[in-house]
Amino acid sequence: MKKFLALLLAAVLSVSLLTGCGDENKGGTGGGNSSTTPNASGTESNDTNTGLDMSKTIKMGILVSDATSAEALAFRNYYTEYIQEHYNVELIYSDELTDAAGETSAIDTFITNNCQVIISFSSFDRAAQIQQCEDAGVYYAVATGTLTEEEYETYKTYEHYIGAIGPSLDVEFETGYNMAKHYLDQGKTNFAIFGGAIPYYTEMHIYRAAGMLTAMVEAGGEGANYKGATDKMSIIGQIFADGEVTTGEIGNINISGYVGGYDMDDAWFGKCAQMAQTPGLEVILAVGNGSDFFGTAAAGTDVLIASVDAYASSYGEAMEAGMLDYLAGKFSASIGPIFIASYRAALGSPIRTSEGNALALSQGYWIATSAEEFNTYYAVDSSVDSPAYTKELLDTLLTADYAAFEKFVSQYSFEEIQKMK
Amino acid sequence: MKTKGMEIFKRIVKIAVIPAGTLLLVFLLCSANGVKLFETEGNWILFFRATASVMLTTFALSLNLNSGRFDFSIGSIALLSSVISASICTSKGLPSAAMLVISIVAGAVLGLLSGGIYVIVKLPPIIVSLGVALFYEGLAFAVTNGYGVSFVANKELTSFPSVLHYALVILGGLFFFIFVFDYTQFGYDYKALLSGQKVSVNMGIKEIPNAVGCYVIAGALMGVVGFISATNTGTIQMALNFGSIGVMFTAFLPMFIGGFIGRFCNEKIGYLLGAVTTAFISLMYARLNVDSSIQQIVTALILVVFLIYLNNENKVIELVMLKKHLKKKTK
Structure with a gap:
């Protein structure tokens, strides 16, 4: 009887953890690392145009310290509903992290899970994260935001530090x-x-x-x-x-x-x-x-x-x-370029600055001052069929040199992105 | 006759000393800073909302805690019940009264489930309630796809906050709680089980239905708390990884204060006065724009000092008596 009760409680707890993962298509959160099934429809297995071997599924660990804000959910939606559907990658999300110790532990779990890249939305201790990944030989990227100048100077030459793309200070x-x-x-x-x-x-x-x-x-x-x-x-x-x-x-x-x-x-x-x-x-x-x-x-x-x-x-x-x-x-697709930089690193074609350093590129916001403007932006931003950065656009970055990559990221306004399409 | 009147007066003083003393203190603090404690209607609304919310949470917490059942899930019940009621009402265009009723029903059902799991698995309630809290938080997250519920633009639902509405909630909640636990068989059984479970069970009182009933009532009360919280801002923010547990801690200080005041009157009145006391403190924090870190330190200090007093009350009284005795002797 005791065994049965223990099992029942374990089942209740497991269900609660799994339930926290959102709906069945949306990756997980809430408890334990959760992965989403890769579905690389439309992914070239061995692309002759890019010269990159994309036949093997790349595992990427995503560190998150926020699983419930509108911004965090939009980012997650873009990665799990669009990126994972179009590239041969498996994205494994961490728990909602609350401190630096949690980050260390989550990175350890990702490394044990054979993740080749860790993309971080968590910033309790960036320096420790970068060092831990460098020591383990795992690529590391900052998803949104940038390092301080001092931090960048320290880590820019690290082989496994891909860089950061996001709004600078x-x-x-x-x-x-x-x-x-x-x-x-x-x-x-x-x-x-x-x-x-x-x-x-x-x-x-x-x-x-x-x-x-x-x-x-x-x-x-x-x-x-x-x-x-x-x-x-x-x-x-x-x-x-x-x-x-x-x-x-x-x-x-x-x-x-x-x-x-x-x-x-x-x-x-x-x-x-x-x-x-x-x-x-x-x-x-x-x-x-x-x-x-x-x-x-x-x-x-x-x-x-x-x-x-x-x-x-x-x-x-x-x-x-x-x-x-x-x-x-x-905008949710703003994390598209850092994904491509991470993907390229995992495929053996990392992108670096002309001096061979990690990326440090800045992006800004879309400004809406009326409901009409908001609705125009929102229609694109929330689309899982044709988001701001589509596969066609992101694919151009697979072979781009640093200058082209930098130019692409700098054209972040709604109008500029629409023009690129 | 004179002695009886004096006794009643003394009792009233003992009942009122904590809330009145707190009011005096916060009033003086505000005056010293050139701020009126109750300046606008918004200040009154905040006071009544805090009183209603904390009083109901205290009822819900004490209900099971007094019976040795530590229930960490009450915050998650408030969260999930408000998600359910707000989702239904925003999609169907229902008014705030309907949202209140749905919140109560949803809270009661969630409480029933929580209590049901406890009596079936018979594991320590602290463990069961942690599992249930995670489950309900996850469910709320899944139901809303993580976005929570936002109805800031729904004027009907966000029009609930008013002094009258909160006063009605306070009175309704208080009368309901007193009626159920002081004037029904369920309440008599509850009290009998509190004073001696084994004897009560041997006398034929059914402990399991009583425990489940307590969970159902606690759930319904937390449904109202969830409703109050949701209609205050028109948004329900998601909580994961025990993020909903914090609600429970707002009830500890009023529960201890209520327990103390309960020696001189009905314990439920004591809980209400405990909630009134904490509402005065909350209002003072808001009026003086007190930093949250200072708030936490002050609240923790008040709680610790009060607990130290309760645990050493006899010694304090003895000390006072001794001083009086020595004073008399020296005279």
Whole structure:
């Protein structure tokens, strides 16, 4: 009887772990590493055009620290529903990682599983990940985001470090800057800022907020400054020092509210509602998702909300309802080029810079300022038949030299990509 | 007569001392910072929402915990029941009242399943509830393809938050809980099992249906908590790998406070006052924009200090009595 009970409990736990993997076509998450079945329809087994032997299934491990955000789900969808369907690869996803020890353990599991490449969406300890993969002779790539200059200098010559493609910190700064400028140009003067992961010292959020503040300093008139700081680097330094954005006046621009973190408790939601209902407030600038946290509280007011995230249907609804006014969204196919770089490395044709170093290429966001614009972008971004980067486009990178590869990545705007098709 | 009146007064003081003392403290802290504790309607809504949500979670947690059943799955029940109700209501265009009812029913069914697994496998409830929590979190993730549910644009469903609605939820929940556990056979059996399981079973009380009943009620209460949380923002964020367990921890402080106050009145009233106390603290955090790390430290300190007091209460009383005695002697 005890055996039966133990088995039953094991079954319940197993089902729960498997259920966390999403639907049957969507790879796994939630518990244990999960792989998706390769289906390389349309894949050339030994392509005479590329000269690459693509007959063997390449196993790739994907490290993820977030399995539930719109951005993470869109990325996952693109890899499992499109890339895996068109290339001879098997993608094995990690658990939702929560710390550096988890990353080390997941990489060990991937290596035991004979993964030839590890693509990482997790950044608790990039340096340790790169070193671990180099020591094990396994290729490693950063899926979205970039290394710091110091880190890049250290690891750029590592044989198994493929590189990073994604919004650099400069792009993150510009994203915040452009968002704030969009409203400053309209004459708005009363802002609130949602700082997302600034309290946890997440660089990309700090840079986005710094971009917003820099735009305000520029528009604030003579002598305008943020706590004495007037230029990009000193503003970034000030946010790092404080771990938050301080409310107050920047010349004739007013920051009347600030909320940071993702506590999701009563006090936190209270702070969000309080900020959204600040008298005289015109715009909420969010370094992350804004409409989900402030949309309801701001409903019925004239407060405009601007967010940085990905293209998800809920944002479309929020835009239609007037709860979201501006979205800087990552497009899901933006992780296509790093896949090709990883695939080439596994096939024995790694791509390096002209100096023989790892890749460090920057990409930006698609900006939607109306529901129509959003719907146009979303239709392409969510398509599993014809996403932004189709197989035909990505295949051109299989034999591209560094210059061509770099040029391809730099043309990331919606219009540029459509032109390439 | 005078003595009786004095006793009643003393009892009222003991019942009110923690919530009133907390209110006074947060009021003074806010005043010192030039902030009004209750300035806008939003502040009142936050206070009533926190009270309703924490009170129901405390009921749900204490229900099984007092019987030695540690239930980690209550947060996942709140999550999954709200996913079910929100999905149905957004697709069918149903109003918030329907969402509340569906949440309660879904929560009760999920509680029944959780309790059913516990009584069938007869493993320690802590293990079973962890498995169930993972299962429900995974199910919610699978049902929504990981995206959760968003209905920020649905004005009907997001119109629920108001002082009146939350006050009705508080009163309804309190009366229901008092009625079931103080005025029904189920409640008498529950109390008998609490005081002595073996004796009660020998007397003919059926422990298994009672335990399952407790899980069903706890599930229904968490269904309401899930509903409150979902309609507050119009979004339901997914949680994996025990991410839903955090909800349970919001109920510990009010449960201990409620237990203390329960010595002087009905324990359920004590839980309500415990929830009111934590709602005052939450409101103060929001009004003073207290950093989350400081919030966690303060909340943990309050909990630890309170537990230290409860565990050493006799010694504290003895110390006070001794001091009084010595003072008298020196006079």
